[in-house]
């Protein structure tokens with residue numbers, strides 16, 4: 281039987297929270313390897329602290345445009361994607377996908393992708409690749425447990441939402457993109473995911489046992505948007 285393919289968008293906050301998180305990446309590799317008898321994986325790397333460090337450095341010297349900010353972000357996702365490709369060098373396709381519209385079918389267990397163009401985050405790359413390869417589920421691994429009704433850091437009444445409809449989620453995140461926007465799933469990607477009827481699962485990559493539970497069809501902590 282053909283193995284199903286899962287799209288996992290790996291948040292930059294997990295790869296490079298400050299320095300590169302080697303312990304996390306080592307464990308992530310072992311989770312993916314443990315489940316590669318059951319699934320193929322498309323892994324999209326986020327940018328993390330690298331982008332912010334470069335933006336800060338460049339901004340101290342010159343004034344950057346919104347596109348400049350996005351391009352620094354894109355290049356940091358590419359660096360992290362190369363890191364992922366090298367970690368999975370035995371199992372992954374040799375080419376890191378930089379344009380999801382041009383991604384080619386792959387025979388290996390893993391395909392790695394990075395940021396594409398200004399105006400969105402890697403969330404859109406994940407959705408575009410799901411569309412391209414006719415995959416119905418995208419897992420968004422980041423550093424939050426759930427989507428909340430408001431920012432839990434600012435509003436003590438914010439409620440965790442284990443299940444959400446796209447109309448409600450799109451209202452929550454709005455429709456405008458700003459470089460470095462911190463939303464559980466970016467507005468541009470959300471709009472397309474809604475149109476395609478995708479299922480997006482937002483979950484915390486820490487601890488990775490949570491991802492293991494999901495992959496093993498057990499109860500997990502997170503928000504399912506559909």
Ligand code: UTP
Nearest residue numbers: 292326327328350353354395396397401402460
């Ligand atoms: P990320 O997808 O990593 O976004 O891309 P993020 O929301 O900052 O999340 P973390 O860092 O993973 O937690 C980093 C930045 O790269 C640019 C955007 O500016 C984004 O904020 N980017 C990324 C693009 O402009 N286009 C892309 O296709 C991908």
